[in-house]
Amino acid sequence: xxxxxxxxxxxxxxxxxxxxxxxxxxxxxxxxxxxxxxxxxxxxxxxxxxxxxxxxxxxxxxxxxxxxxxxxxxxxxxxxxxxxxxxxxxxxxxxxxxxxxxxxxxxxxxxxxxxxxxxxxxxxxxxxxxxxxxxxxxxxxxxxxxxxxxxxxxxx
Amino acid sequence: xxxxxxxxxxxxxxxxxxxxxxxxxxxxxxxxxxxxxxxxxxxxxxxxxxxxxxxxxxxxxxxxxxxxxxxxxxxxxxxxxxxxxxxxxxxxxxxxxxxxxxxxxxxxxxxxxxxxxxxxxxxxxxxxxxxxxxxxxxxxxxxxxxxxxxxxxxxxxxxxxxxxxxxxxxxxxxxxxxxxxxxxxxxxxxxxxxxxxxxxxxxxxxxxxxxxxxxxxxxxxxxxxxxxxxxxxxxxxxxxxxxxxxxxxxxxxxxxxxxxxxxxxxxxxxxxxxxxxxxxxxxxxxxxx
Numbered sequence: 001x002x003x004x005x006x007x008x009x010x011x012x013x014x015x016x017x018x019x020x021x022x023x024x025x026x027x028x029x030x031x032x033x034x035x036x037x038x039x040x041x042x043x044x045x046x047x048x049x050x051x052x053x054x055x056x057x058x059x060x061x062x063x064x065x066x067x068x069x070x071x072x073x074x075x076x077x078x079x080x081x082x083x084x085x086x087x088x089x090x091x092x093x094x095x096x097x098x099x100x101x102x103x104x105x106x107x108x109x110x111x112x113x114x115x116x117x118x119x120x121x122x123x124x125x126x127x128x129x130x131x132x133x134x135x136x137x138x139x140x141x142x143x144x145x146x147x148x149x150x151x152x153x154x155x156x
Numbered sequence: 157x158x159x160x161x162x163x164x165x166x167x168x169x170x171x172x173x174x175x176x177x178x179x180x181x182x183x184x185x186x187x188x189x190x191x192x193x194x195x196x197x198x199x200x201x202x203x204x205x206x207x208x209x210x211x212x213x214x215x216x217x218x219x220x221x222x223x224x225x226x227x228x229x230x231x232x233x234x235x236x237x238x239x240x241x242x243x244x245x246x247x248x249x250x251x252x253x254x255x256x257x258x259x260x261x262x263x264x265x266x267x268x269x270x271x272x273x274x275x276x277x278x279x280x281x282x283x284x285x286x287x288x289x290x291x292x293x294x295x296x297x298x299x300x301x302x303x304x305x306x307x308x309x310x311x312x313x314x315x316x317x318x319x320x321x322x323x324x325x326x327x328x329x330x331x332x333x334x335x336x337x338x339x340x341x342x343x344x345x346x347x348x349x350x351x352x353x354x355x356x357x358x359x360x361x362x363x364x365x366x367x368x369x370x371x372x373x374x375x376x377x378x379x380x381x382x383x384x385x386x387x388x389x390x391x392x393x394x395x396x397x398x399x400x401x402x403x404x405x406x407x408x409x410x411x412x413x414x415x416x417x418x419x420x421x422x423x424x425x426x427x428x429x430x431x432x433x434x435x436x437x438x439x440x441x442x443x444x445x
Contacts, residue, residue: 002162018159019159019160019161019162019205020157020158020159020160020162020195022157022192041193041196042193043189043193043257043258043260043261044257044258044347046258046260049260055234055263056259056260056263057260057263057264058189058258058260058261058264061187061188061189061192061193061261061264062188062192062264063162063188063192063205065162065164066188066207066209068164109259109260112259128259130258130259130345130346130347131257131258131259131260131261131347132258
């Protein structure tokens with residue numbers, strides 16, 4: 001067992017956890033942050049994407065102890081009170097999701113993209129987002145949503 | 157996943173001490189993007205997992221025009237392809253690092269981990285072989301250096317002995333008029349394991365090739381240095397005939413298997429195609445240097 005201290009969505013969290021606890025399980029089962037989904041469990045689908053110290057990582061392939069002393073941002077950390085993050089709003093406005101399982105990962109990966117590059121081209125969006133699979137949308141709506149959020153457009 | 161003891165030493169001495177104490181039951185972890193998958197599947201079951209990302213000697217990237225590149229074994233791929241100096245001097249290695257998984261993987265995975273995982277299909281290993289990279293290992297009995305083409309001994313197994321740790325990769329400085337390249341074939345655009353991967357580094361003096369090294373991945377139980385194909389280029393005019401001759405010698409050395417990614421026959425065909433293309437790409441870059 002290890003005692004870890006992590007800032008999760010801006011709030012300090014201290015927990016005693018088994019060394020083999022995966023970050024995705026720590027978030028979902030220890031903290032109840034079930035917005036983060038586990039998809040493929042092998043780092044290919046991107047559904048479990050969270051930001052660890054600002055970098056997008058697959059939380060299914062990180063140990064929770066590795067986040068000790070660090071900062072984790074999940075989908076639950078994006079909205080400010082009742083106001084959705086511009087990316088969340090854009091995914092709704094532009095039909096960037098259907099079943100929604102991949103959506104938290106899509107939005108966290110696109111958050112990291114806009115943090116690094118506030119005005120990406122469609123080609124840059126496609127390259128950055130290649131690690132986030134979606135079986136519903138065909139991707140075009142996701143790209144449109146990210147472009148809209150980058151342009152701060154609120155209506156389609 | 158089975159229970160483990162996680163350690164995160166901050167010095168090389170501590171890390172080697174922990175690894176030496178626990179021998180076969182300990183394994184270093186960097187990004188964990190291979191090891192955690194293997195642990196979750198029960199393929200590897202280390203009781204002690206030693207996180208090496210907090211050791212300064214393993215995370216540095218230092219380039220010197222005279223002595224070359226010292227690439228810390230735990231430096232993440234993202235730091236490699238975002239590094240302008242590396243993009244300038246080792247574009248082939250950067251290409252390979254940029255092909256490993258998604259950004260989510262690249263922000264955690266390292267070239268050192270890619271090598272230590274021991275896969276015959278590792279993307280960065282043929283690129284390292286082409287560059288003549290040497291692995292520096294530190295263990296309880298001191299340190300030693302191993303050529304990258306001798307590092308992997310069988311699928312998933314390397315020369316690393318219990319207690320030893322890969323500290324860094326030592327890569328010679330690129331000579332004038334030289335360049336490297338890496339190309340792999342996968343049936344998709346992104347996010348797949350190489351069916352065949354070829355790395356090449358060549359030096360050109362006018363239209364003559366004065367040095368060449370070709371590394372091959374996914375064509376044998378371990379990544380290979382294509383010695384005959386490389387040697388055949390040296391001292392010759394670098395033209396279509398020389399490239400074709402090298403490609404045929406590379407095909408002769410390959411001993412691929414049939415598996416779900418491709419047949420042995422298809423892989424041999426790919427060795428020829430990719431050897432030609434990789435040499436041409438490296439040459440195009442070398443002419444600009």
